[in-house]
Amino acid sequence: MKPGCDVLIIGGYEVSEHLNGMGEAAKNWLRFMGKPASLYFLANLVDCDGDLEAAAGRLAAANPMHGLGWPLGAVYLLDFLGKQGLSVEGVGYYAYEQDRFRELAAARPCVVAISTTFITEAAQIGEIARAIKAVSPNTIVVAGGAKILKSHREYRLWREGRFEGCDIAPMAANNPFFPEARLPEVDAFVIADAGETTLLDVFRAVKSGADLSRVSNLAFMGDDGPELTPRVEELNHFARHAISWDRIPDGVAGLEIPVRGGVGCPFRCAFCDFTGLHRNVRSRPLDGILNELRSINDVFPDRRVFFTDDNLFASPKRIHELCGAIIENGLQLSWRAFFRADAIDETGAELLARAGCHTALLGVESGDDSILANMRKRSCRDTILRAIRLLDRYSVDTLSTMIVGFPGETCRSVDATIDLLNAYPHTGRAIHRYLSFVFVSLPLAPASMPEFRHEHRLKGLYLDWTHDTMTRPEAERELRRVFEEVDGPTLQYPDYPSADLPGPVLYDLLRTRDDLVKRGVSEIDTANARMIAETFRPILARVAAA
Numbered sequence: 001m002k003p004g005c006d007v008l009i010i011g012g013y014e015v016s017e018h019l020n021g022m023g024e025a026a027k028n029w030l031r032f033m034g035k036p037a038s039l040y041f042l043a044n045l046v047d048c049d050g051d052l053e054a055a056a057g058r059l060a061a062a063n064p065m066h067g068l069g070w071p072l073g074a075v076y077l078l079d080f081l082g083k084q085g086l087s088v089e090g091v092g093y094y095a096y097e098q099d100r101f102r103e104l105a106a107a108r109p110c111v112v113a114i115s116t117t118f119i120t121e122a123a124q125i126g127e128i129a130r131a132i133k134a135v136s137p138n139t140i141v142v143a144g145g146a147k148i149l150k151s152h153r154e155y156r157l158w159r160e161g162r163f164e165g166c167d168i169a170p171m172a173a174n175n176p177f178f179p180e181a182r183l184p185e186v187d188a189f190v191i192a193d194a195g196e197t198t199l200l201d202v203f204r205a206v207k208s209g210a211d212l213s214r215v216s217n218l219a220f221m222g223d224d225g226p227e228l229t230p231r232v233e234e235l236n237h238f239a240r241h242a243i244s245w246d247r248i249p250d251g252v253a254g255l256e257i258p259v260r261g262g263v264g265c266p267f268r269c270a271f272c273d274f275t276g277l278h279r280n281v282r283s284r285p286l287d288g289i290l291n292e293l294r295s296i297n298d299v300f301p302d303r304r305v306f307f308t309d310d311n312l313f314a315s316p317k318r319i320h321e322l323c324g325a326i327i328e329n330g331l332q333l334s335w336r337a338f339f340r341a342d343a344i345d346e347t348g349a350e351l352l353a354r355a356g357c358h359t360a361l362l363g364v365e366s367g368d369d370s371i372l373a374n375m376r377k378r379s380c381r382d383t384i385l386r387a388i389r390l391l392d393r394y395s396v397d398t399l400s401t402m403i404v405g406f407p408g409e410t411c412r413s414v415d416a417t418i419d420l421l422n423a424y425p426h427t428g429r430a431i432h433r434y435l436s437f438v439f440v441s442l443p444l445a446p447a448s449m450p451e452f453r454h455e456h457r458l459k460g461l462y463l464d465w466t467h468d469t470m471t472r473p474e475a476e477r478e479l480r481r482v483f484e485e486v487d488g489p490t491l492q493y494p495d496y497p498s499a500d501l502p503g504p505v506l507y508d509l510l511r512t513r514d515d516l517v518k519r520g521v522s523e524i525d526t527a528n529a530r531m532i533a534e535t536f537r538p539i540l541a542r543v544a545a546a
Contacts, residue, residue, distance in 0.1 A: 004136070007081055007203055008109040009090035010101075010128055011074030012118030028483045029493065030517050032056070032524040036493045039509055046537050050530030064096040069254025072308050073115045073145060076260075078252070079243045080196045086203065092252070093118075094128050101131070108136040111203050114186075116147030122174050122181040129185035140206050142199065142218075143176075143183075144190030150273065151175045152191050152219060154443050155226065162450070163443065163461075170462050171443055177219070177226050189226070192217040193263065197234045242292040245299045256304045257296050259335075261289055261322070265311040267340070269363070270376045270452065271403060273444035274310055283318070286325050297331050304358070305335035313339035319348040323355035334358050341387035342379050349387075353394035360391055364400040364434075367420025368413035371406055374456075376446070381420055388424050388432060395429045397503075399491050404482060405439035405475025407447065407456035407467045414478045421486045431507050433491040436482050438475045441465040483518070490514055501543060508539045 030037040033056070041059055048054040069075075070092035081088045089104050091097045105112075112132050114125055129141045155177035158168060172178035176186065192198050198217040205215050212218060216232040245253065262283040265274065296305060313319045319339075326333060336359035344352075344360075352360065362384075366372050369380050384400075391398055402417060424432040441448060441461050452458065457468040465472055483490065489510035512535060524532055 004107040004109040004139075005089040005104070006086040006110050006207075007077075007088050007199070008104050008112045009074050009077050009088065010094055010112065010114045011071040011090060011092045012094070012115065013121070013124040013128070014093055014095040015068065015118070028480065028490070028514075028517055029522070030513050030524065031522060032059075034523075037513070037524055038493055039495050039513075042509075042513070042532070042536050043540060045524075045529060046533045046540050048533075050533035052524065052526055052529040055529075065092065065251070067255040068092070068096075069256065069258070070252050071115065071118050072258035072260060073117045075243060075248065075252060075258070076241075077113065077115065077196055077199065079248065080241060081200065081203075082247070083244075084200055086200075090252070094124075102135075105132050105135050105139075109139055110206055111199075112139055112141045113199055114141065114143040114145075116143055116145035119145075119147050120174075122147075122151070122176045122183065125176065126183045126185060129183060133185045140187045140202065140212075141185060142188045142190055142202055143186050144192065144195040144199070146274075148176075148189050149191065149193075150444060151177055152189070152226065157443070159225075163448075164450075166459075166461055167464070168461070170464070177221070182221060184221070187220075188212055188215075189219040189221075190217060191219050191228065191231065192234055194234055242288055242295065245292075245295045253300060253303070256306045257300055258306050258308050259289070259292055259296070260284065261307050261309050261312050261337075263309075266314050267311065267378065268376060268446060269365075270374065270447040271365070271406060271439065271442070271445050273442035286321060289322065290325055290329055290331075293326065293331050293333060294329070297333065301332070305333055307335060307337035309338060311339055312337040313343045313348075315343055316345050316348050319343055320351060323348070323351035323357070326355040327351070332356070336361060338363070340379070341384045344387040344390055346390055349390035349394045349396065352391070353396050357396055359397040359399060361399050362387070362401070364420075365403045366406065366409075366413065367417035369416075371408050371413050371416075374408040375403075375406055381416070385420065385423055392425045392427055392430045392432065397431045398424075398433070400424075400432070400434045402434055402436040402482070403439050404436055404479045405470050405472065407439075407452075407458050407469070409439070409470045409475065409478075411478065414482065418482055418485045421482075421488055424488055426488070428504060428507075431489070431503055431510070433489050433510065434486065435491045436479055438463065438472065438479055439465070483514075505539060505542050509536070512536065512539060 026036070032041060041055065044058045045055040070090065074090055074092065078088050078090050091101045091104065094101060114128055116125060119125055125143050132139055132141055154171055154175055157163065172180045175181050176183045188202065190198050198215065201215045202212065205212055213229060216230050218229045219226040264282060296303065333356040335356055337357065338361040341362050341364065364384050365375055365377060367381055372379055388398055404414060421434055440463055441458065443461055446452060447458065459466050463472055489507065516532065516535070521528060
């Protein structure tokens, strides 16, 4: 067996579809064995002439990592540490790559770094750490990323009395800084915005035999809670560091290449728990973004790009700058990104289309102006609808995220959301999907601050909440009503449609799947499998004909 690497990176646990209220939206899935019936599964069902056992066999034999690349944070660490001369290996998603994980763990790496951007459960971090220690007890295990930063901030705010009057048991049970969820197999936690320099310092300390307590930006669990080393601002590496995609090993890059254009968001939406997580909002300089896009264009000319920023375009100016630069440099890209509807003007919509934006991911959240005001969205229904219509004019698809049940929500405000979504154009130029969630009372969100709670009589955390105009069960019923009464298709499945799939065909596939559920067909079984296969057959036949 080859010697262990310097650093083994774990990019995530699995791709979860149950984040932030998704569990309620999942009740509107067309399901097979309790799991969502993806377009891939339905295509196999048609190909097997409705033979459910044969289609299930194909699904079981499919590689769960097919088309799925590593999370960007893991790719960045792989590239950054490799350029520092370290030998680095990685596992994109622990649950999907067990054989590779066991092989690399058995080789006894010096340090294992667990990135938690795609890990939401403390127990999952513990499972990975225990698996490492079971075969390599002397390996140093560190965990960092979004879950750790959020957990540390929750713990600190609890110590400051922020959650007085709230039942913190659910938070404590999923926070490694509380005794209830303590992770003894994790040697240190990284408390830093990025963490790559801290991770490098950890490795150097381990190799030299130095005490980890001398490394900045770490937390160790003591009997009385976390013990912190001095917090030191890391150098802003990501702004000038372009990932060298030509040096990235096979299997790391998926069908969509992730790129980061900045960190943080200047807005402070009341429902968002990323608010204030990063000390500063930082936009990456255009030349750094363009260098990385050129590398992707050269190495993966047939891949799409996904800008992973919480908000890539906070203003029309940024749209004009980045899209103009992509066009001027002749980059032939197809990409999607999150941005605000109020950043879109007519010139910007045209530039987005010319620069290759195929889908705009928009945080719409509600169709009612009073709810948008409560959310501090600094947006309104007319602005949202204008943006959707402009993007449709230039054939840019959209995905609107919606929240049902935010404080102030009533049946009438949900009516306004339904009306807004039904006002989206259906011209055939673009597909306008929506993804709705039940409101989640997140501990770090501005809506959980005492003054907001008092104003709206909001009680409880996570999905165990009530406020002065709605309860969680009522919000669940309203979520179903949105699904039943909105004409347009949803996006609530782990689908990765081919870029070559014609838009009208994709639209019909999505609508047909939703319509089956609306008609009461929720679970695919032997009694209805052939009917479902025949329902989708003529639509999929149009793909072959195209």
